[in-house]
Amino acid sequence: MAKKAVLIGINYPGTEVELQGCVNDVHRMYKCLVDRYDFAEDDITVLIDTDKSYTQPTGKNIRHALSELIKPAKAGDVLFVHYSGHGTRVPPETGEEDDTGFDECIVPCDMNPIPDDDFRDIVEQVPEGCQITFISDSCHSGGLIDEAKEQIGESANKKPNQEQKVSIFGFEFFNFLHSVLVNFLAFCGIWRSQEEPHEIKTREIVKRDETVKSRYLPLESFISVLKQQTGKENIEIGEIRPTLFDVFGEDSSPKVKKFVKVMFTKLNDGQSGLLGKIKTAMETQVKSDRDIYGGGQSNGMFPDRGILLSGCQTDETSADVKKSGQAYGAFSNAIQMVLSETKEEDKITNKEMVLRAREFLKKEMFTQRPGLYCDDRFVNAPFIC
Numbered sequence: 001m002a003k004k005a006v007l008i009g010i011n012y013p014g015t016e017v018e019l020q021g022c023v024n025d026v027h028r029m030y031k032c033l034v035d036r037y038d039f040a041e042d043d044i045t046v047l048i049d050t051d052k053s054y055t056q057p058t059g060k061n062i063r064h065a066l067s068e069l070i071k072p073a074k075a076g077d078v079l080f081v082h083y084s085g086h087g088t089r090v091p092p093e094t095g096e097e098d099d100t101g102f103d104e105c106i107v108p109c110d111m112n113p114i115p116d117d118d119f120r121d122i123v124e125q126v127p128e129g130c131q132i133t134f135i136s137d138s139c140h141s142g143g144l145i146d147e148a149k150e151q152i153g154e155s156a157n158k159k160p161n162q163e164q165k166v167s168i169f170g171f172e173f174f175n176f177l178h179s180v181l182v183n184f185l186a187f188c189g190i191w192r193s194q195e196e197p198h199e200i201k202t203r204e205i206v207k208r209d210e211t212v213k214s215r216y217l218p219l220e221s222f223i224s225v226l227k228q229q230t231g232k233e234n235i236e237i238g239e240i241r242p243t244l245f246d247v248f249g250e251d252s253s254p255k256v257k258k259f260v261k262v263m264f265t266k267l268n269d270g271q272s273g274l275l276g277k278i279k280t281a282m283e284t285q286v287k288s289d290r291d292i293y294g295g296g297q298s299n300g301m302f303p304d305r306g307i308l309l310s311g312c313q314t315d316e317t318s319a320d321v322k323k324s325g326q327a328y329g330a331f332s333n334a335i336q337m338v339l340s341e342t343k344e345e346d347k348i349t350n351k352e353m354v355l356r357a358r359e360f361l362k363k364e365m366f367t368q369r370p371g372l373y374c375d376d377r378f379v380n381a382p383f384i385c
Helices: 022-035 059-070 116-124 180-187 197-202 219-230 240-251 254-265 275-282 330-340 350-363
Strands: 003-009 044-048 078-084 087-090 103-106 131-137 150-152 164-168 171-175 205-207 210-214 306-310 319-323 326-329 371-373
Touching: 003 022, 003 059, 022 044, 022 078, 022 131, 022 326, 022 330, 044 059, 059 078, 059 116, 059 240, 087 219, 103 116, 116 131, 116 254, 116 306, 131 330, 150 350, 219 240, 240 254, 306 350, 319 330, 326 330, 330 350, 350 371
Parallel strands: 003 044, 003 078, 078 131, 131 306
Antiparallel strands: 087 103, 150 371, 164 171, 205 210, 210 319, 306 371, 319 326
């Protein structure tokens, strides 16, 4: 039985969206895998952006690392992925009748996002009898494996127009973003409340010796950093997927390439600005609208071999914390605390891990609620192995 892992930590140093604890989360998990779960050091791939001697966590490199993790896998193997960094939601493109919702994404250091559908594609390549566990300590991580069954969480049960009252260290506000329409207007810059939720979520909150910063990356900030890193100034909200393909080409998400292929077939005048790269997109197979547009609900049609432990719900944010000089992700730290309180011979299940992490975060006054997304057979299976 092989045990292999990919650990990804992104602090985005030198950018306006810099975080503190993500790389530390990776180093802690690396030690945990070796010391507690008997992973061989050579079987752990680490991608971090604070040390040039490591593979940099770009979109291309992360996809390659995940592909190399899956390719040799066989029945009985244990695969593990830990991501610590920013998460965001890419809205549907404007003007499309088939728009169905948002793409929950992780954000690599080069701003080449990897959406939930790509993680679904990865899980589908895992052979029967092998399992892959994902930990995502990022915002909106509850939807990171598209169509995975929600075992612990509130995302799937939320009413479309329900308002949720949230308290963060004494700050109370109503989360108006449960409505897809309001989400869309907010991301497009059309709607603003008197005190906009994402502005509250992303600012730093200082409490005693703690600095707490959200790992949520507003679309406006995502575009700003993307402009900075690519030198392209003509990036517009409502045209994100074509822009990503224009910037990253064949290294962009397969879903982006599928979207561009469909859009290109609708153009007759060749004014998309992407003709020089369109061959790559045209070679990408499109099976259904689900391959192209965001959102969608689980229909149980996929045999699931993936296990997702998310740092929060689909519509929530995760926290990056610096306390007494030590920086970490709130969820990653909760996992380490739970493991430290559990004897190695006592196998903790996926369900127990999420429930105990929830209790820990609640006691620490964090409002994020971790989730568990997997097939029924993995709910009471041992965490990792």
